Amino acid sequence: MQNNTTGYIDYIYDVTIGFGDCIVQSEVDFAVHGVCPKDVHYQVRKLKISDLPADDRGLAEWLINLWKEKEEKLRTFYSKDPSIREFDNTPEGKDYEISKNIYVTQMCIISFWTLTTLIWAYGFLM
Incomplete structure (x- = not known):
């Protein structure tokens, strides 16, 4: 090879x-x-x-x-x-759990980008 x-x-x-x-x-x-x-x-x-x-x-x-x-x-x-x-x-494995802070941060990021995308799509289509 x-x-x-x-x-x-x-x-x-x-x-x-x-x-x-x-x-x-x-x-x-x-x-x-x-x-x-x-x-x-x-x-x-x-x-x-x-x-x-x-x-x-x-x-x-x-x-x-x-x-x-x-x-x-x-x-x-x-x-x-x-x-x-x-x-x-x-x-040598590790277990990772998502902490409450990380979960809340992820939800905020997802919400922000969802809202931004919807606003952009609304503005683009109007």
Whole structure:
């Protein structure tokens, strides 16, 4: 494999997402049916590029094994009761909870941009 990114990329991120209470299959579920998970779990792993296989065959095998691990991880995740779903511990993992202050700040930002967009659209259409 010819790697044109040598020296530019040191890490890649492996992200696994699990929904605690419901699974949104498409944007239609979200927009039309109002399906919106209240609980979203992320597992993010930082992987060194230098630790990955250098040849195409080795990289392909590594990627296939990574997807198999992800499928098993998600199978385990979804086999649990929705009220206690979480990913198994990740080495050196951290749990982050959104504080009340951050939540209020996020709601203010969303409200501001929603209002700004509506005012702009009203002015543009009139």
